[in-house]
Amino acid sequence: MVQRDGDAIEASTSWSVNGSATEGRKMVRDFSKLMLRAYNAEADNQVRGLKPYKVASAKDRLDKVAFTIERLGKTMSIRIAPAYHRLRLRELELAGDYQEMLAREKEQERAEKERLREERKVQQEIQRERERLDKERQHYLNALAALEAKGDLEAAARMRAQIDDIARAIEDVDYRAANIRAGYVYVISNVGAFGQRMIKVGMTRRLDPMDRVRELSDASVPFNFDVHALFFSEDAVGIEATMHQQMADRRVNKVNLRREFFYATAAEARDLLRQLTGELLQFEEFPEAVEFHQSQR
Numbered sequence: 001m002v003q004r005d006g007d008a009i010e011a012s013t014s015w016s017v018n019g020s021a022t023e024g025r026k027m028v029r030d031f032s033k034l035m036l037r038a039y040n041a042e043a044d045n046q047v048r049g050l051k052p053y054k055v056a057s058a059k060d061r062l063d064k065v066a067f068t069i070e071r072l073g074k075t076m077s078i079r080i081a082p083a084y085h086r087l088r089l090r091e092l093e094l095a096g097d098y099q100e101m102l103a104r105e106k107e108q109e110r111a112e113k114e115r116l117r118e119e120r121k122v123q124q125e126i127q128r129e130r131e132r133l134d135k136e137r138q139h140y141l142n143a144l145a146a147l148e149a150k151g152d153l154e155a156a157a158r159m160r161a162q163i164d165d166i167a168r169a170i171e172d173v174d175y176r177a178a179n180i181r182a183g184y185v186y187v188i189s190n191v192g193a194f195g196q197r198m199i200k201v202g203m204t205r206r207l208d209p210m211d212r213v214r215e216l217s218d219a220s221v222p223f224n225f226d227v228h229a230l231f232f233s234e235d236a237v238g239i240e241a242t243m244h245q246q247m248a249d250r251r252v253n254k255v256n257l258r259r260e261f262f263y264a265t266a267a268e269a270r271d272l273l274r275q276l277t278g279e280l281l282q283f284e285e286f287p288e289a290v291e292f293h294q295s296q297r
Contacts (some may be wrong), residue, residue, distance in 0.1 A: 001084045002036065008084040009036045012077040028076050035069045039080050043088045047095045055096035059089050097278055111258050117228065122205045126177045129207055133173065134231035137166045176207065182240065184209035185229075185243070185277075187269040188216070192223035192292030194261070199228065202260045203240040223295075226287035228266035231277050239276050246272060 001008040009031045016024035042065045046058040062085070070079035089111035140163045147156040163206050176182055183205035189198065209230060217224035233239050244251075244260065247269075253259035262269075 001081070001087065002040065007081050009039075010077070010079050010081050011073070012285055015076055028078070031073065031076060032078055035073055035078055035258070036080070039065055039069055043091070046092060050092065050095045050099060052096045052100035058092050058096075062088060062092065092111055102194050107256055107258070118204075123177075125207050125211075126173055130173050130177075131171065133170045135168055137163060137170070140166065173207070176205070179234065181206070181237040184231070185231045185233060185236050185239050186213065186227060186268060187229040187273070188213060188225040188227050189266060189287050190217075190221055190223055190225050191287050191289045192295070193221045195284045197263055197265060199259050199264050200225070200262055201240065201243050201247070201267060201269060203236040205236075223289065226284070226289055227282065227288070228284050229270055230282040231273060233277060239273075242276060243269070243272055 009032045011028045013020075013025065013028075015028045017027055041155045043062055046062060066085050073079060106272045140159060144156055144163065147159055164268055183203050185201070185203045186209060188200050188202075190200075200216075202212075206212050210227070213225055213227055231239070244257075247262045247264060250263040251257075252261040252263060265281075266287075270283055270285070
């Protein structure tokens, strides 16, 4: 449409200069090119600097440019063709969609890398614990053999009980390694960073769930997170997903769903968890927030 006679811009065809219709058409054509160039420069600028959340304001800006060109070219009936203007508005919408999809792709890549890092940490933790338990069991087996050789049956019986405990611990570790849905669902908050009515609901497969909470309390937030609820489940993934669904209307970040923060209190999360699980391993309604309160004082 921007090519010659492509109808990107409309103008008078009856304008004359010094009685010459040819000169008049030439002047109208030159002014039309100038107006179209100004319009396209603004449109291109809006496309280049577009952010997904600025599509509406960019379209409004382009509407105003088209209106200004029509007002300035009124004497020669010069204006941007409505069909061409609609195309450029559609271009802004598509550019916004494209930028949003790029941002989602980057976030998905980042999330996948984070998931893989977390999975490696879990596997390493499980492997270390398995090796520690195997080593500990071997020590007890050696001690048991020595006790049986000495004929100390009472001490040998106590030793077998301890070996049985280790065997159960090994079974638990093996189960955690095999079942990728098992883990801990947690509800945490950070009053000093986010206020009284915001919580984070997530899950971790770590053997010690507090390791994950401590990681979240790194330099990216001014204070440590407080744990309100902690629950182990064979289907922690499902419980976490159900909680996220039932609290969707209170989600803080409605675009990036991996940001698991919600406008809710710990008591509200507790009631929902109880509906799903029946019991909690740990619950504290009010955050201790030691560092925050000390800083306030």
